[in-house]
Each structure stands twice: as structure tokens, then as C-alpha cells.
Amino acid sequence: MSDLETNAPEKIGRRKFLTASAATAAGAAIAPGVLLHTVAEAKPAGQAVSSKNRWGMLIDTNKCSKGCNACVSACNEENGLEKSDHPNSNEIDAQWIRKVELKDKSTGHSVSLPLMCQHCEHPPCVDVCPTGASMKREDGIVLVDKHICIGCRYCMMACPYKARSFVHEELFNQKDHAPRGKGTVESCTMCVHRVDEGESPACVEACNADGHKAMYFGDLKDENSEISQQLRKYPSTQIRADLGLNTGVRYRGI
Amino acid sequence: MGFYGLLAFLCAFILAGLGATYYMEHNGHWVTGMNNQIAWGMPHVFAVFLIVAASGALNVASIGTVFGKKMYQPLGRLSSLVALALLAGGLVVLLLDLGRPDRLIVAMTKYNFKSIFAWNIILYTGFFAITGIYIWMMMDRSMKKFYRPAGIAAFIWRLILTTGTGSIFGFLVARQGYDAAIMAPMFIIMSFSFGLAFFILVTMATYKWTDRPLGDAILYRLKNLLGVFVAAVMYFVLAYHLTNLYATEHHGVEAFILTGDSIHTKLFWIGQILLGGIAPLVILYSNLGKSRTWIAISSLLVIIGGMAQMYVIIIGGQAYPLQMFPGMEVVSSTFSDAAAYHAYTPSLPEILLGLGGVAITIFMIVFGCKVLNFLPASLADEAVDPHSAATDK
Numbered sequence: 001m002s003d004l005e006t007n008a009p010e011k012i013g014r015r016k017f018l019t020a021s022a023a024t025a026a027g028a029a030i031a032p033g034v035l036l037h038t039v040a041e042a043k044p045a046g047q048a049v050s051s052k053n054r055w056g057m058l059i060d061t062n063k064c065s066k067g068c069n070a071c072v073s074a075c076n077e078e079n080g081l082e083k084s085d086h087p088n089s090n091e092i093d094a095q096w097i098r099k100v101e102l103k104d105k106s107t108g109h110s111v112s113l114p115l116m117c118q119h120c121e122h123p124p125c126v127d128v129c130p131t132g133a134s135m136k137r138e139d140g141i142v143l144v145d146k147h148i149c150i151g152c153r154y155c156m157m158a159c160p161y162k163a164r165s166f167v168h169e170e171l172f173n174q175k176d177h178a179p180r181g182k183g184t185v186e187s188c189t190m191c192v193h194r195v196d197e198g199e200s201p202a203c204v205e206a207c208n209a210d211g212h213k214a215m216y217f218g219d220l221k222d223e224n225s226e227i228s229q230q231l232r233k234y235p236s237t238q239i240r241a242d243l244g245l246n247t248g249v250r251y252r253g254i
Numbered sequence: 255m256g257f258y259g260l261l262a263f264l265c266a267f268i269l270a271g272l273g274a275t276y277y278m279e280h281n282g283h284w285v286t287g288m289n290n291q292i293a294w295g296m297p298h299v300f301a302v303f304l305i306v307a308a309s310g311a312l313n314v315a316s317i318g319t320v321f322g323k324k325m326y327q328p329l330g331r332l333s334s335l336v337a338l339a340l341l342a343g344g345l346v347v348l349l350l351d352l353g354r355p356d357r358l359i360v361a362m363t364k365y366n367f368k369s370i371f372a373w374n375i376i377l378y379t380g381f382f383a384i385t386g387i388y389i390w391m392m393m394d395r396s397m398k399k400f401y402r403p404a405g406i407a408a409f410i411w412r413l414i415l416t417t418g419t420g421s422i423f424g425f426l427v428a429r430q431g432y433d434a435a436i437m438a439p440m441f442i443i444m445s446f447s448f449g450l451a452f453f454i455l456v457t458m459a460t461y462k463w464t465d466r467p468l469g470d471a472i473l474y475r476l477k478n479l480l481g482v483f484v485a486a487v488m489y490f491v492l493a494y495h496l497t498n499l500y501a502t503e504h505h506g507v508e509a510f511i512l513t514g515d516s517i518h519t520k521l522f523w524i525g526q527i528l529l530g531g532i533a534p535l536v537i538l539y540s541n542l543g544k545s546r547t548w549i550a551i552s553s554l555l556v557i558i559g560g561m562a563q564m565y566v567i568i569i570g571g572q573a574y575p576l577q578m579f580p581g582m583e584v585v586s587s588t589f590s591d592a593a594a595y596h597a598y599t600p601s602l603p604e605i606l607l608g609l610g611g612v613a614i615t616i617f618m619i620v621f622g623c624k625v626l627n628f629l630p631a632s633l634a635d636e637a638v639d640p641h642s643a644a645t646d647k
Contacts, residue, residue: 072588084284086284088289090588090589090590091289091290091291091589091590091596092284092289092290093290094290095290095588095589098587098588098589098591099586099587099588100584100586100587100589100591101584101585101586101587102579102582102583102584102585103582103583103585104581104582104583105581105582105583106581110585115578115587115591124426124427124428126366127368127369128369128370128371128425128426129366129369129371130361130365130366130369130371130372130374130375131360131361131364131365131366131372132364132365132366148357148360148364149353149354149357150352150353150354150355150357150358150360150361151352151353151354151357152352152353152361152371153293153294153353154369154371154422156290156293157293157294157426157428157429157572158426158427158428159428160427160428160576160578161576161578162290162291162576162589162591164290165290166283166290166293166353167282167353168282168283168284168289168290169281169282169283169284170282182282182353183279183282183283183352183353183354184353184354185353239578239579240428240578243427243428254579254582
């Protein structure tokens with residue numbers, strides 16, 4: 001039986017073979033766009049990031065489930081953020097992403113959403129950082145260079161989203177891909193280590209795996225990307241749009 | 255107590271501050287009252303107060319040099335020393351509260367010029383250099399022709415410096431309590447007030463302890479000036495809050511500070527306004543103002559009120575939650591976004607670090623006065639101005 005299957009191509013008739021060849025040829029002709037797109041996401045190691053991309057997220061609060069914490073758990077797991085045993089661990093531990101539930105004061109309509117670094121085009125944290133440790137990559141991802149962060153925490157004062165955390169104690173069990181350090185400030189990296197490998201951030205993956213599909217990740221500068229198409233098709237908002245920061249994270253339904 | 259006794263007393267505080275730093279840096283900042291909501295705590299209250307007072311303490315020298323008031327000129331050297339000492343004390347506290355104070359060299363070599371913090375590092379360093387040169391010009395008679403230019407440079411530099419300090423808060427667009435252009439001039443006028451109050455206390459103490467004559471003429475002049483500065487600070491505070499009260503978007507933060515149930519409301523009304531504003535004004539401009547004890551008390555009250563004001567600005571500004579969702583109520587959040595305000599309780603190590611900074615300041619002044627000629631031999635009325643009797647109140 002297995003022999004038959006293995007040898008199956010040899011048994012394909014001439015007509016079928018030609019059809020298959022034509023389909024392959026057509027595929028090869030159409031595919032480059034698709035294939036190259038995939039290749040572009042998986043940037044070869046050693047190649048500098050480029051401003052041709054701008055990584056962003058869209059969060060559909062209509063699909064975000066109240067009480068669901070999958071994105072937060074996934075982020076903590078992915079980046080090695082562990083809960084401490086301090087009584088006020090909520091205020092001490094690093095929180096790169098948090099779940100917030102809102103209610104419209106006049107209508108009573110309530111929504112749930114994840115809140116994290118909004119990866120602004122004009123990030124106030126980068127503006128105020130005295131040493132330049134707070135920085136924005138060419139592709140829009142806002143990061144902290146832990147080697148030159150002096151722990152002054154001015155970025156925490158400046159961030160309109162309270163997205164930054166200060167490492168208040170010695171850390172153990174760190175992940176190789178997400179190095180952290182006592183006395184420095186950190187925040188959501190948009191899972192830069194995964195993005196550079198062509199993957200999605202852990203939170204987005206977890207949300208999809210749970211079936212909510214409330215988070216889209218992609219290249220805001222690629223007009224064919226799903227996120228761009230979604231943003232073009234439906235209205236979305238930025239948190240604190242009044243500040244004119246042009247956030248990389250957009251929300252739908254608030 | 256004597257000179258060495260005083261130094262030993264101050265050293266005890268400095269050592270306690272260093273011990274507190276070791277404790278905080280060794281364990282990490284979780285042992286302090288600070289957290290990810292209140293990222294700047296008590297050390298910043300001390301540090302910013304000292305840095306603001308530093309530039310104000312130089313005022314006495316500037317009035318003499320830049321504005322040519324002869325009566326103030328003998329005090330120029332002491333004024334500059336007090337300014338340098340206050341700045342040094344404040345900067346030590348600021349540095350030792352960093353998450354990575356060991357990276358001072360990074361802060362000194364890597365600059366992001368869009369950051370007002372980076373500019374401040376340059377402004378502080380420049381202040382030391384310029385004020386140092388200014389002192390040299392005042393002490394070295396052969397350099398007399400550079401005396402006035404150096405004084406003018408120091409005066410301009412101190413104005414820029416405090417503009418920079420105020421702008422640390424003024425430039426913070428995210429928070430309701432900050433993001434206001436008035437911060438820069440308000441900090442300048444605060445520096446006039448806090449710096450002069452500290453200077454008056456230093457002058458009275460050093461002249462008493464060294465048995466030098468200090469006449470009423472100079473003291474009354476200084477205390478009247480202090481009254482003007484205290485009133486001016488209150489005016490700026492009034493303008494700041496009135497502007498906020500007019501704009502509906504700021505009603506929340508104003509209610510939190512002015513009518514809330516947190517410590518900030520008490521500190522504002524009792525500490526800043528009553529003790530730091532109204533009480534000194536009443537003392538300075540009433541008959542009480544003729545008493546040296548009351549002049550000293552009012553100066554002390556200005557400092558207490560100034561610390562309260564710093565606390566309300568720095569901690570209160572962070573305690574009020576960020577307004578991210580206008581018109582929405584935060585029902586729940588794992589990061590206290592739903593809280594009416596964020597609580598902060600200063601820890602002992604933070605207070606010890608702050609007091610250590612104050613001790614460094616006083617140590618530098620005491621030591622400086624001992625080894626160099628900072629104090630005029632006499633500030634008796636006939637010495638400071640032979641033509642004027644101490645008639646003004």
C-alpha cells in the first residue's frame with residue numbers, strides 16, 4: 001500500500017501531469033508577492049531593521065473577553081515575568097501588559113481591553129530619557145537599552161499609559177531572549193525577539209489560540225497586511241489621541 | 255558643641271544616608287515606599303527642594319553684583335558657597351536614588367539632547383564651574399575686573415538652571431498635575447523664597463556661633479525680601495490652580511489636591527499655604543518681624559512649607575491617576591488604574607537619604623566657612639552701610 005502511494009506520481013496520467021504543472025507555474029508566477037512578504041517579515045539575522053516596516057497592533061475590544069487573562073499570562077510566560085511574594089506585588093512587579101475593564105459613565109456600556117506600551121511614533125519616554133536608553137527602532141518598536149539605562153525613572157513619569165515598570169529587585173530565571181536587570185526600567189518589547197523571527201507577539205498568539213482573535217499584529221506600512229486592511233475598513237482609536245503621539249497600538253470599540 | 259562636634263554630628267547623618275543607600279541599592283527599591291505608580295518618592299522631594307533652593311541662595315550675591323546693591327556685596331561669597339553646597343547635597347540624593355547609581359559615568363557621557371534631564375546634568379555641572387569662578391573673582395582682588403561679568407554669568411545661569419528644573423515637570427505632557435508652562439517661572443520664584451530662607455538661617459547661625467556682629471539693617475532687608483518672595487510664590491500657586499480650575503478637564507486633579515481626603519490636601523492647605531505662606535507673611539510684616547527668633551522661625555516655616563509644596567507637586571502629581579479614558583470609569587485593572595489615587599508612604603531609608611543630603615550641604619558650608627574666608631568679619635549696621643540706620647522694619 002505504501003509502495004503504491006510512494007509511486008503514485010508515476011501513475012498520474014499525462015493530462016493530469018500537465019494540469020498540475022500549469023498550476024505550479026501559475027503559483028510560481030503569483031507567489032513572489034506572497035513569498036517575499038513572508039521573507040520580509042522574517043528578517044535575516046544581522047540585517048538592520050528598516051523603517052519600511054512599522055509594527056503595530058489592533059485590539060478589537062468587542063472580541064476581548066472580560067475576565068480573560070490569556071494575553072497577560074502569555075506575556076509573563078514568554079518574557080519571564082514572575083509574580084513576587086510582596087504584599088503590594090501589583091505595584092512592585094513588572095507588568096508589561098495589563099487587562100483593564102472600562103464602563104462608559106453616561107451609557108453604562110462596558111469594555112475590556114489589554115493595555116501595554118503603545119509603541120508611539122513620538123514616544124514621550126524616548127524624548128525625556130537623559131541617556132538615550134529609551135529608544136525607538138526604525139520599525140517603530142520602542143525599547144529600553146538596559147546597558148545604558150541609569151534607572152532615573154523619568155520615562156515612567158512621562159509615559160501617558162503607565163506602561164513602564166522599574167525592576168525593584170534581583171531577578172532570577174530570566175529568559176535568554178528577554179534580558180532584564182535590577183535598577184533599570186522596562187516595558188513591552190512587542191516580543192521583538194519573535195517579530196525579528198517573523199512571528200507574532202506572544203499575547204496575540206495566545207488571544208488567537210483562545211479563539212477570541214481580538215488582537216491583530218502586523219506591518220502598518222504594508223497596505224496589504226491584515227491589520228492595515230482592518231484599520232482601513234473599520235474605525236479605530238488611539239488612547240490619548242489628543243497627545244498626537246501616533247501610537248502603534250490601535251483600539252476598536254472604545 | 256564646637257566645630258568638630260558639629261562636623262561629627264553631620265557625619266552621622268551623612269553615614270546614615272549612605273547606609274540607607276546601600277540598603278536600598280542592595281535589596282532593590284522594593285524596600286522603599288516607591289513603586290511602579292509612585293516612581294519618584296521622598297528622595298526626589300529632598301533633592302529637588304535642595305536643587306531649587308541652591309539657585310535661590312545665589313540671589314543675595316546676584317543682588318550685590320548684578321544689581322549693584324552695596325549692602326549685599328559682603329554676603330556674596332557666603333551666598334555662593336551656600337548655593338554650591340545646596341546643589342551638591344541635592345545632586346548626591348538624586349544620584350544615590352537612581353536605579354543604577356554606578357552608571358554615573360553613563361549619565362555624564364551619553365546625552366539625549368531632547369531630554370530636559372540631560373540638559374539639567376549640563377546645567378548643574380556648569381553651575382558648579384561658573385559659581386566656583388565667581389567665588390574666585392570675589393576672593394581674589396587681582397581679578398576684580400572680572401567680578402561683575404562672572405556675577406552676571408552666574409545670575410543668568412541660575413535662571414536657566416531653575417527653568418530647567420521646573421521644566422522637568424512642565425514638560426511632562428502625560429500627567430494632569432504637570433504639563434504647564436508656569437512650572438518654570440514658578441520654580442524660579444520658589445527658588446528665590448526657599449534659597450533666601452535657608453540663607454537667612456545659615457547667616458544667623460554662623461554669625462551667632464562665630465561671635466560676629468550681625469546688624470539689624472542687613473537682617474531686616476533680607477527678611478523683607480523674603481516676605482516679597484513668599485507672597486510671589488503664593489501668587490504663582492494661585493495662578494496655577496485658577497487656570498486648572500477654569501478648565502473642566504483639570505477639575506479632577508484640582509479636587510484631588512484641594513478638597514480630597516489624601517495627605518496631599520492637608521499638606522497643601524496646612525503645610526504649603528498656612529505654615530509656608532500665610533504664617534511667615536504675618537510674622538515678617540508684623541511687629542514679630544523685628545525679633546530675630548521670629549525671623550528665624552519664619553525662615554524655618556518657609557522651608558517646611560517649601561518641602562510640603564515639593565511633596566504635593568512631586569508625589570501628588572503622581573498619586574493622581576493618569577486620565578487615559580475620558581468619560582469612562584475604570585471598573586477594574588490589575589495595575590490600580592481604578593484607584594481614586596495612588597498611595598505612597600515614605601520609608602525610613604528614603605528619609606535618611608534625604609537628610610543625608612541636607613547634612614552634606616551643611617557640612618560643606620561649615621567646613622567652607624572654617625577654612626576659607628567666606629564670612630565678612632562684621633555685618634554690623636555701620637559696617638554694611640554707614641549711612642543707613644536700621645530704620646526699616
